[in-house]
Amino acid sequence: MKILVLNSGSSSVKFQVIETDLERMKEHRDEMLAKGLVEKIGLSTSRLVLEVPGRERYQDYREILEHRAAIEWALRLLADPDHGVLERIDEIEAVGHRVVHGGEEFASSVLITPEVVQKIEATSVLAPLHNPPNLRGYQAARSILPDVPHVAVFDTAFHQTMPAHAFLYGIPFQFYTKYHLRRYGFHGTSHRYVAFRLCQVMGWKKEERRIITCHLGNGCSLAAIDQGRSIDTSMGFTPLEGLLMGTRSGDMDPAIVPWLMAMEELTLHQINTMLNKHSGLYGVSGISSDMRELMKARAEGNRRADAAFRMFCYRLKKYIGAYAAAMGGADAVVFTGGIGENAPEVREWALDHMEYMGVRLDKERNRQVVGAEGEITADGSPVRVMVIPTNEERVIARDVVRVLNGIMPTFEPPETVA
Amino acid sequence: MGWELHDIGIVGAGMMGRSLAIKVAQEGLNVCLKEVSLERVEAARREMETALDNAIARFSITEAEKKAILSRIRWVTEFECTAGCDLAIDAVQEDFEQKKEIVLELDSRMRPDHPIVINTSTLSITELAAKCRNPERVVGMHFLYPVTRTRVVEVVRGQLTSDLVYERALEFARILDKVPIKVFEMPGFVTTRVVLPLINEAIHVVMEGVASAAEVDLALKLGYDFRTGPLEWADRTGLDRVLNWMQHMFQETGEPRFRPCPLLKRLVRGGLLGTKTGRGFFRYDEKGRRTDRLPDDRPGMI
Known part of the structure; x- marks a missing residue:
C-alpha cells in the first residue's frame, strides 16, 4: 500500500510516499516513491522541493500561509502527470504522522482518534515547540484525506519501556506526580529502526541481544536496548540532556543555571536559548555547529575546535561504557545520523581503547564506511560495531502497516511508581 | 471578515519602532517600517543591527534568527506601503500633533476595517481618532520598552473604538x-x-x-523584589521622556501627585538624560552598563 508520511514542524512540512506492506517489510523491500518538503510556511516565498528517485529535483515557490495549503500543494504535485508519482491522490491509503512527544500515554504507535488527539494536546505542555505543529499538520492532512486512516508515531514511545530507576530524576518526587516530570528520551523511531535492522543483517533475535545505538545528528542521543527494549537513553525531559550536540550543552551541573542567571542577569528565555542554541560544538569552538567544518578547523590547528571535537567523542565514549555497564556488556554498537554515518574520526575516537569490553575496531574498515551500511569492527570482535543509515520515515510507514494490521509490539507497561 | 494578520505597518523607527519591528518580525509577520528620510532609515537600520548583535551576545536570539528577522523588515520613507497592511502602528514619540497627522495618513490609505494602532502611554485615542473617516478602527496599544522582552501590553479602548477592532488588537497581542491588559x-x-508617582517620590x-x-x-530592589530600581528604570527610559509623560499627566489630570520633581527638571535641563547620555541618576558606559x-x-549578590 502507498503511505504518506508527514513530519510537520512550525514552518515546514516534510513528506514521503512509501510503498510497503507486511510482505515487503519481511523482505526489506519497502520502496520510497518520492520525498520532499515545503518550507517557510507563513511567508510569501514558501518553497516546495520534490525528489523522485531517478529524476531531477523539482522546485517551486509560492505563498503558502498554513499547513493545509502546504499539504494540498504537496499532494497536488504528487499526483501531477509530469512531476508526480501517483495517478490520483486517493491512491494514498494511509497517513503516518511523526509526533514528537507522547508523554506517558503512548508506549507505541496508535491509530489517531479524537481521544488520541485530546491526549496529544494534553501532552503539548511537555513539548510546546513540537507537538502543536505536529497536530496542525495532522488536522490539515485529515481535512484533505478524511477517509483514510491516520497513525501517530511518537519519538518518545520506544523509550517508554525504561524502568523507573532510569527515568526518574533525583528531585522531590512530587514533581513527577504533579507534572510528569521525568526522563522521556527522543529519537525513539531512529533507535528502534537501527537496532532492528542490525538484528536483521546479523540474523539475530532481538530478544537475545544487548545493543547500544548512537544517533548522532543535529541532536545526539544513545539508547541501551536490552532484549529489544529501550532500558535507558541519554536525552531526558527535553532533548537537552546527554551528549554534547551541535548547539546544545548536553549534561552539565544544574547549579550553573541559577549561578549564571544571577551573574549575567539573564532571563529565563536567555538562559534557555544559551543552553539550546549557543552551546555545544558551536559554543565551545566558536566556529560552527557542523562537525565537518569543525574537523576542518581542527586539522588547521584550531585549539578550540579540537577541544570541542574531543569533548564530543569523550562524552560519547563515557555513555557507551555506561550502557555496556547497565546491560552487563553489549553485543553490538550501532552508529547512525549525519555524524554517526559520515564521521569515521568520531567513531574512531569514541571507540578507542575499548578492547577491555570487547570492541576491536578495524580502523581501515571504519574509514571506508561513510554514508552507507557496513561493519567497522575486525573479524572476530566480540562486540560488533555497525554503521546503519537511519530511516525514520520508513519506520513510520511500517508502523502504519503494523497498526492497521493490529500487530504493534506489545511490551509490558512500564512499572508504576506513584 | 477575511482579515488575517500577515503584514504590519510601523510608522517611526525610533527606539520603540525598532523594538516593535524586531518583535513583530520575530513572530513571523512581515513588517513595513517607515521613517521620514533615507538618512533616518540608514541610521535606524544601523541601530537595529547593533540591537540584534547585542541580543545575540546576550543569547536572546541566534545568527540565523537575526537574518530571518531582517529579511522580514522592509524599510520605506513613504506611506504608500501601509495601504496593503493588515494593521498599522504609529510608533513615533509622544507628540500629539505628529501622531494626529500619521493617523490621518493611515486612515486615508488603509482598508476601512483594518486597525490603526496608536502606541501611547498618555495621549487620548479618542481625540486622535476623531478626525478620521473611520474613527472606530483606531485603537491604542501601550507597548513597554523593550518590546522584545516585556510580556505585557495595555490594549486601550477609546470612546469610538469598535468591538471588532478591539478584538483584532487583542488577537495581535496574542500573536506577539x-x-x-x-x-x-x-x-x-x-x-x-x-509608576510615575513612584519614580517622582523616589526623586523627591x-x-x-x-x-x-x-x-x-x-x-526597593531588595525590599520589594524590583528587578530594576525606579531611578535606574527612569535613567534607562530616558529622563526627558519621563518628564514629558509627567508634565502631560499633570496637565491632563491637574493632580499634584504628577507634578514633576524639580530635581528631574534640573537633570533634563542639564542634558543628563540617563543611559543614552551616559549620565542621569547614575553613570553608564557606552554599552549602557552601570559603572x-x-x-x-x-x-549574584541579589
Missing part, C-alpha cells in the same frame, strides 16, 4: 505572545499612571537628601 482610555492607563527622596539615589534603588554600582548591588 503578550499578555494584554484591557483598559479604557484614561491618561496613563495602568502602568504609566502607577534624593532631592531632600534622605538617601542617595543608589540606596533608594537598592532598598557605579554599590558593592551590595552586584549581580
